Amino acid sequence: MSDLTLRLAVLDMAGTTVADDGLVMHAFEAATAAAGIPATGPEHDRARQYVLDTMGQSKIVVFRALTGGDEDRAQQANAAFENAYGAAVADGGATEIAGAAETIGRLRRAGIKVALTTGFSAATRDRLLNALGWNDIADLVVAPSTQVRGRPYPDMILTALMALQIDDVREVAVLGDTANDITSGVRAGAGIVAGTLTGAHDDTALRAAGATHIVSSVTEFGDLLTH
The missing domain is CATH 3.40.50.1000 (HAD superfamily/HAD-like)
Structure with missing residues (x-):
């Protein structure tokens, strides 16, 4: 210095x-459903790991990557994520x-x-x-x-x-x-x-x-x- x-x-x-308290990953589950990502299986597991690996990045950028650049799906996933996270925070989750x-x-x-x-x-x-x-x-x-x-x-x-x-x-x-x-x-x-x-x-x-x-x-x- x-x-x-x-x-x-x-x-x-x-x-x-x-x-x-894990709200990011809780909200991720809501986002995957909105994006049409299966709730279980290899595709879901890859998506979950990607979210973990990219922690700290802008969430809309993460969802654009997960949906292969499909902007509509990415926006739907991001909206679901933000709504789920925000609701949990309002309920005292943070x-x-x-x-x-x-x-x-x-x-x-x-x-x-x-x-x-x-x-x-x-x-x-x-x-x-x-x-x-x-x-x-x-x-x-x-x-x-x-x-x-x-x-x-x-x-x-x-x-x-x-x-x-x-x-x-x-x-x-x-x-x-x-x-x-x-x-x-x-x-x-x-x-x-x-x-x-x-x-x-x-x-x-x-x-x-x-x-x-x-x-x-x-x-x-x-x-x-x-x-």
């Missing part, structure tokens, strides 16, 4: 700051990962701006924030859009950097639980790209993607940035 000061922390949501809110507050009090990012749509992002009471917890919350590509692209991180007027990409620290989170941080040129062990991918996968640090949780990440 040389003499640069960390000025922005970009934190993933599901699996990193939010525990959703909670903060222990220490997440306290860590975000600690970072901001230390003068580090915080942006949350997600592979969910803006509508599902808002449902999740509402359910957690997190509407004002961060300086910015970014979701993929027609102008901002989701992971593994660096767009969400760079969008946060520009919106929050950070001068240098090396002043950014990224935290995520998937290889795609790590890849996006590396591509953005962030000074710290940390993997957390509270979500989808393990130490080996996170290091292979280029993580500069591995932490046990978001709390340890906070310690790393404010020591």
Whole structure:
């Protein structure tokens, strides 16, 4: 980091700051039905594994891949996924990962701006924030859009950097639980790209993607940035 000061922390949501107790895979089952993917058998198993492997990516991109580029089926699958996930979140299916809110507050009090990012749509992002009471917890919350590509692209991180007027990409620290989170941080040129062990991918996968640090949780990440 040389003499640069960390000025922005970009934190993933599901699996990193939010525990959703397997809701992604629950919602995946609703999506496969809407896309016409069999409920059992090899095709279903391949689709399920693909979803696991691509955790962190924009969900519509994942469903486009699963449906072979059939946009109508992909949109139907994505709508079913978002509806199922959003309904489960509204029923209390998502909670903060222990220490997440306290860590975000600690970072901001230390003068580090915080942006949350997600592979969910803006509508599902808002449902999740509402359910957690997190509407004002961060300086910015970014979701993929027609102008901002989701992971593994660096767009969400760079969008946060520009919106929050950070001068240098090396002043950014990224935290995520998937290889795609790590890849996006590396591509953005962030000074710290940390993997957390509270979500989808393990130490080996996170290091292979280029993580500069591995932490046990978001709390340890906070310690790393404010020591």
